[in-house]
Amino acid sequence: MTDYLTFLWRVWRLSWQGGWKFYVWMIFLSVLVLVGLNAWARQFVEGLATTGMTDQVSWGAYIANFTFLVGVAAAAVMLVIPAYIYKKEHMHEVVLFGELMAIAAIVMCLLFVTVDLGHPDRFHHMIPPFGIFNFPGSILSWDVIVLNGYLLLNLHIAGYMLYCRYRGKAPTRKFYIPFVFLSIAWAVSIHTVTAFLYVGLAGRAYWHHPLVPARFLASAFVAGPALMILTFQVIRRVMRYYIGDKPIFTLRMIMTVAMLINMFLLGSELFTEFYSPTQHAAAAHYLYFGLHGHDGLVPWIWTAIALDVIGLLFLVTPLSRHIVGLNIACVTCFVGIWIEKGMGLIIPGFVPSPLGQFVEYLPTLNETLICLGVWAVGALMLSWMLHVAIPIMNGSLRADPHAPAPALNH
Amino acid sequence: MTEHSSNNVSPKTIEQVYQPMTRRTFLKGSAGAMVGLAGLVAALKPLLALEKGEISLDDLLQRHYRQLSPADLQRIMTQLEDKCAAEYGVRPTLQDLKPLEGVQFAYALNLTRCIGCRKCAHACLAENNQSRAGEDDISMSYIRVLEMQKGAINLETSTVYYDPETVPQKDKYYMPVQCHQCQESPCTKVCPVQATWQEKDGVVVVDYNWCIGCRYCMAACPYDARRFNYQKPTLKPEAINPNQNYLSNRIRPKGVVEKCTFCLQRTRAGKYPACLEVCPTGARVFGNVLDPDSEINYILNHKRVYILKEEVGTLPRFYYFFDA
Numbered sequence: 250m251t252d253y254l255t256f257l258w259r260v261w262r263l264s265w266q267g268g269w270k271f272y273v274w275m276i277f278l279s280v281l282v283l284v285g286l287n288a289w290a291r292q293f294v295e296g297l298a299t300t301g302m303t304d305q306v307s308w309g310a311y312i313a314n315f316t317f318l319v320g321v322a323a324a325a326v327m328l329v330i331p332a333y334i335y336k337k338e339h340m341h342e343v344v345l346f347g348e349l350m351a352i353a354a355i356v357m358c359l360l361f362v363t364v365d366l367g368h369p370d371r372f373h374h375m376i377p378p379f380g381i382f383n384f385p386g387s388i389l390s391w392d393v394i395v396l397n398g399y400l401l402l403n404l405h406i407a408g409y410m411l412y413c414r415y416r417g418k419a420p421t422r423k424f425y426i427p428f429v430f431l432s433i434a435w436a437v438s439i440h441t442v443t444a445f446l447y448v449g450l451a452g453r454a455y456w457h458h459p460l461v462p463a464r465f466l467a468s469a470f471v472a473g474p475a476l477m478i479l480t481f482q483v484i485r486r487v488m489r490y491y492i493g494d495k496p497i498f499t500l501r502m503i504m505t506v507a508m509l510i511n512m513f514l515l516g517s518e519l520f521t522e523f524y525s526p527t528q529h530a531a532a533a534h535y536l537y538f539g540l541h542g543h544d545g546l547v548p549w550i551w552t553a554i555a556l557d558v559i560g561l562l563f564l565v566t567p568l569s570r571h572i573v574g575l576n577i578a579c580v581t582c583f584v585g586i587w588i589e590k591g592m593g594l595i596i597p598g599f600v601p602s603p604l605g606q607f608v609e610y611l612p613t614l615n616e617t618l619i620c621l622g623v624w625a626v627g628a629l630m631l632s633w634m635l636h637v638a639i640p641i642m643n644g645s646l647r648a649d650p651h652a653p654a655p656a657l658n659h
Numbered sequence: 660m661t662e663h664s665s666n667n668v669s670p671k672t673i674e675q676v677y678q679p680m681t682r683r684t685f686l687k688g689s690a691g692a693m694v695g696l697a698g699l700v701a702a703l704k705p706l707l708a709l710e711k712g713e714i715s716l717d718d719l720l721q722r723h724y725r726q727l728s729p730a731d732l733q734r735i736m737t738q739l740e741d742k743c744a745a746e747y748g749v750r751p752t753l754q755d756l757k758p759l760e761g762v763q764f765a766y767a768l769n770l771t772r773c774i775g776c777r778k779c780a781h782a783c784l785a786e787n788n789q790s791r792a793g794e795d796d797i798s799m800s801y802i803r804v805l806e807m808q809k810g811a812i813n814l815e816t817s818t819v820y821y822d823p824e825t826v827p828q829k830d831k832y833y834m835p836v837q838c839h840q841c842q843e844s845p846c847t848k849v850c851p852v853q854a855t856w857q858e859k860d861g862v863v864v865v866d867y868n869w870c871i872g873c874r875y876c877m878a879a880c881p882y883d884a885r886r887f888n889y890q891k892p893t894l895k896p897e898a899i900n901p902n903q904n905y906l907s908n909r910i911r912p913k914g915v916v917e918k919c920t921f922c923l924q925r926t927r928a929g930k931y932p933a934c935l936e937v938c939p940t941g942a943r944v945f946g947n948v949l950d951p952d953s954e955i956n957y958i959l960n961h962k963r964v965y966i967l968k969e970e971v972g973t974l975p976r977f978y979y980f981f982d983a
């Protein structure tokens with residue numbers, strides 16, 4: 250027990266130690282968090298009228314970002330599977346970072362849901378025994394369970410691994426292997442359940458489509474690895490931890506396959522909607538070409554498609570064998586999919602409204618600041634977790650400084 | 660695995676990690692903490708504008724409507740009356756009418772007769788205390804009257820913003836849409852906290868003191884029947900209907916969802932809905948389907964009845980019909 254408290258105390262001390270670059274970065278993020286908090290306080294007082302949402306478009310940027318980030322969180326399995334199932338040695342040196350990223354992403358998800366509530370002060374109504382759980386009817390209740398479960402799983406796995414490394418002991422298999430396997434299934438479930446949130450609504454033709462969950466997963470396995478590739482490079486540049494090219498190129502392969510599937514599914518969807526357009530194609534029409542003089546989403550979706558296509562071209566050609574080319578692919582895919590899931594999936598579900606009205610949506614400044622703030626919370630968390638995890642990973646922080654550094658594979 | 664040479668750390672980094680706290684670092688840390696705290700306070704400053712009593716411990720601890728004892732409910736209703744008097748300048752009488760035994764409501768609307776005058780949409784506002792910016796702001800009305808092209812029942816070419824000199828226009832017909840009180844109501848199914856449910860008489864209600872404002876029910880409703888209070892409702896004292904009911908037309912707090920309740924504050928007391936009473940053409944028929952002699956029963960059995968979006972499978976209790 251005292252061992253553990255010492256550990257926590259050292260982690261706490263470590264959190265505040267770093268070079269000037271570390272301080273500048275963390276202060277910058279903290280300022281963004283405060284700006285977001287300020288915007289949220291304003292929204293809390295005045296109500297959601299401070300957002301661009303309306304009775305017709307009743308979900309906007311918050312839910313869009315939430316949906317996207319669930320995918321990023323789920324993508325951690327793309328490190329876990331090769332590391333634990335295929336026993337790829339080189340993935341072991343990075344698998345922890347995937348888990349840490351998942352933790353940050355889930356926290357962002359929960360924050361995005363919270364800022365979207367009209368009555369955040371009643372959040373506890375969702376948590377029994379204070380509240381009532383509409384289980385198993387409401388998919389949102391399922392989502393609350395799976396998201397929090399995934400958060401706990403990753404906290405346990407990452408925390409346990411780090412603590413073992415700190416103590417210089419090999420982790421005990423039974424304390425983590427079952428959880429690792431559970432987390433693999435769980436990662437798929439968080440994303441599937443989130444997709445069911447939308448697919449389950451028969452009244453919204455644009456969402457009520459069996460391809461949606463499949464596309465959700467495919468695009469998540471592009472955006473998540475893209476972010477990881479970029480993060481790994483940051484780690485190996487600015488922190489004392491070496492990550493070889495191998496894990497990065499394994500991720501590249503995963504991204505490529507996932508992107509091909511994603512584009513294939515997109516193609517099937519477009520074909521179905523446009524080859525013999527039914528009344529249900531109105532939303533897709535509005536999204537891609539504009540309808541009845543309303544075309545607010547057209548620039549967004551074509552930007553997304555252009556970015557996706559550029560990313561795919563880089564991925565399938567030797568261009569991305571070079572790290573610069575790969576980085577371009579990562580950035581374009583990440584942004585492309587972010588737009589696709591937000592402006593391309595959530596908003597057209599509401600336009601036209603079920604009664605055929607066209608009310609367009611654009612986030613307001615206040616809403617944007619809140620989104621920025623939540624992203625900053627995530628970045629802050631991830632930076633902090635990496636900042637304390639890396640000295641443990643590379644052996645500079647250990648229970649007994651004189652013991653030899655423990656090996657990485659387990 | 661092979662440790663990469665660059666992953667080997669020098670003892671110096673270990674010293675750094677265990678760096679002891681000095682006076683200097685302590686002072687620096689305290690100064691940083693002060694700045695951080697000041698930033699936090701500044702960021703939260705808008706919260707000062709919260710009205711007194713907007714979030715009270717009572718509110719936080721209140722249970723779901725169906726878990727409240729009659730005494731608790733009475734106490735809460737008195738508090739709400741006080742609050743309304745203080746904030747809006749009118750003291751309402753708040754009741755909690757229960758569903759009547761042996762009654763299931765249904766509503767039918769005659770599309771041949773409706774002329775699109777929107778009197779129902781206005782009557783709805785006068786009855787149900789929705790927020791409005793001015794006299795002719797009917798965006799929060801539970802009824803949306805669609806102007807449709809003759810020749811088809813196509814929602815996509817309809818509009819709610821029609822504004823001709825006179826109605827009806829020659830090539831148009833009109834279709835008012837409000838909550839269909841679906842028997843298979845998707846809105847109640849998706850609500851994560853059971854803040855909205857179907858009562859025994861078929862009316863779908865919302866507990867405004869329990870709703871967390873997630874708006875999932877709005878996404879689920881195929882009839883665009885739900886309204887959200889994006890801000891605190893604005894209502895002039897003379898616009899307030901003081902005859903109020905806990906689950907229906909009491910003034911809502913901000914951040915919750917509301918909807919048509921077939922005017923249960925009226926219909927459970929034996930009156931007709933406000934929209935029916937005001938309709939100049941008699942296009943609206945309301946009643947108890949369980950009563951074999953009711954007019955609504957006659958219409959459902961003898962007229963050509965149309966169900967909007969039947970394919971979604973929500974089994975509405977709201978029907979459209981045509982004269983012979």
Ligand code: SF4
Pocket residue numbers: 837838839840841844845846847863879880881882883884885918973
């Ligand atoms: S019309 Fe909409 S709000 Fe009314 S019961 Fe049906 S789904 Fe619910």
Ligand code: SF4
Pocket residue numbers: 849850851852853854855865869870871872873874875876877915916
């Ligand atoms: S907005 Fe309120 S009533 Fe609607 S689903 Fe959310 S909690 Fe339930």
